[in-house]
Amino acid sequence: MSVPAIQVEHLHKRYGDVVAVEDVSFEVAAGEVLGLLGVNGAGKTTTVELIAGLRTPDEGRIRVLGLDPRRDRGALRQVLGVQLQQTYLHHALTVAELVDLYRAFYPDPRPAADLLDLVELGGHARTRFEKLSGGQQQRLSIALALVGRPRVVILDELTTGLDPRARRRVWAGVEELRAETVLLVSHSMDEVERLCDRVAVLDGGRLVALDTPAGLVARAGTTDLEEAFVALTGRELAPEEDGCPR
Numbered sequence: 001m002s003v004p005a006i007q008v009e010h011l012h013k014r015y016g017d018v019v020a021v022e023d024v025s026f027e028v029a030a031g032e033v034l035g036l037l038g039v040n041g042a043g044k045t046t047t048v049e050l051i052a053g054l055r056t057p058d059e060g061r062i063r064v065l066g067l068d069p070r071r072d073r074g075a076l077r078q079v080l081g082v083q084l085q086q087t088y089l090h091h092a093l094t095v096a097e098l099v100d101l102y103r104a105f106y107p108d109p110r111p112a113a114d115l116l117d118l119v120e121l122g123g124h125a126r127t128r129f130e131k132l133s134g135g136q137q138q139r140l141s142i143a144l145a146l147v148g149r150p151r152v153v154i155l156d157e158l159t160t161g162l163d164p165r166a167r168r169r170v171w172a173g174v175e176e177l178r179a180e181t182v183l184l185v186s187h188s189m190d191e192v193e194r195l196c197d198r199v200a201v202l203d204g205g206r207l208v209a210l211d212t213p214a215g216l217v218a219r220a221g222t223t224d225l226e227e228a229f230v231a232l233t234g235r236e237l238a239p240e241e242d243g244c245p246r
């Protein structure tokens with residue numbers, strides 16, 4: 001078997017008295033799409049920020065394509081693409097200007113036109129970021145995560161707050177990344193069912209289950225993933241947490 005793209009071993013992270021991540025271990029195979037599913041505060045964002053080298057673990061070992069995210073930051077930046085929850089993009093720049101800015105960071109960036117086509121923003125190259133809709137801003141942040149042809153992509157809250165049509169367009173874009181390894185943070189059952197090979201269920205900072213969507217359903221003895229999630233965590237995802245307005 002090939003070396004995993006991401007290895008996380010016995011990861012711990014606290015913020016003061018708050019235990020955000022507690023003894024979490026998992027691996028993501030090269031080419032796999034792994035979902036991180038959990039309610040607000042489950043530790044998903046902290047976990048991916050640790051993997052991206054944006055935070056330092058209190059304990060534990062992380063490797064991304066064999067690189068240590070803190071020690072090998074420069075090398076990691078060339079192989080990892082990250083779309084995190086908050087965007088810190090310059091609101092007065094246009095879509096094309098932002099893409100060009102990001103392209104300058106990489107030796108062999110994707111062509112700007114290909115990126116904008118992938119996220120269906122080709123017609124908005126001259127639009128300022130602040131004038132884009134929420135869904136368009138989200139799609140641009142995904143395009144920017146892919147500029148450097150990353151081998152590993154982290155997508156956090158991919159479609160939260162988007163309408164159903166925008167969600168489907170974003171999902172279609174992610175499905176085109178099949179050659180890459182993807183770590184996808186989500187609140188949404190239909191999103192992980194559609195996109196993920198396996199799903200890691202986090203609750204209270206702990207990994208409570210890791211399996212295929214069908215495997216989680218079988219293990220919980222339920223009929224669907226939503227029921228399996230409730231059975232595994234004792235919690236329900238609130239309607240506003242699943243990214244799909246009702």
Ligand SMILES: Nc1ncnc2c1ncn2[C@@H]1O[C@H](COP(=O)(O)OP(=O)(O)OP(=O)(O)O)[C@@H](O)[C@H]1O
Pocket residue numbers: 015018019020038039040041042043044045046047
């Ligand atoms: N910078 C911080 N300082 C203090 N506590 C934090 C910080 N970031 C996160 N936490 C706490 O750590 C815990 C895990 O938060 P985290 O954001 O990782 O969860 P999450 O599963 O990503 O939640 P959400 O779905 O709301 O983004 C929560 O209790 C949160 O309040």
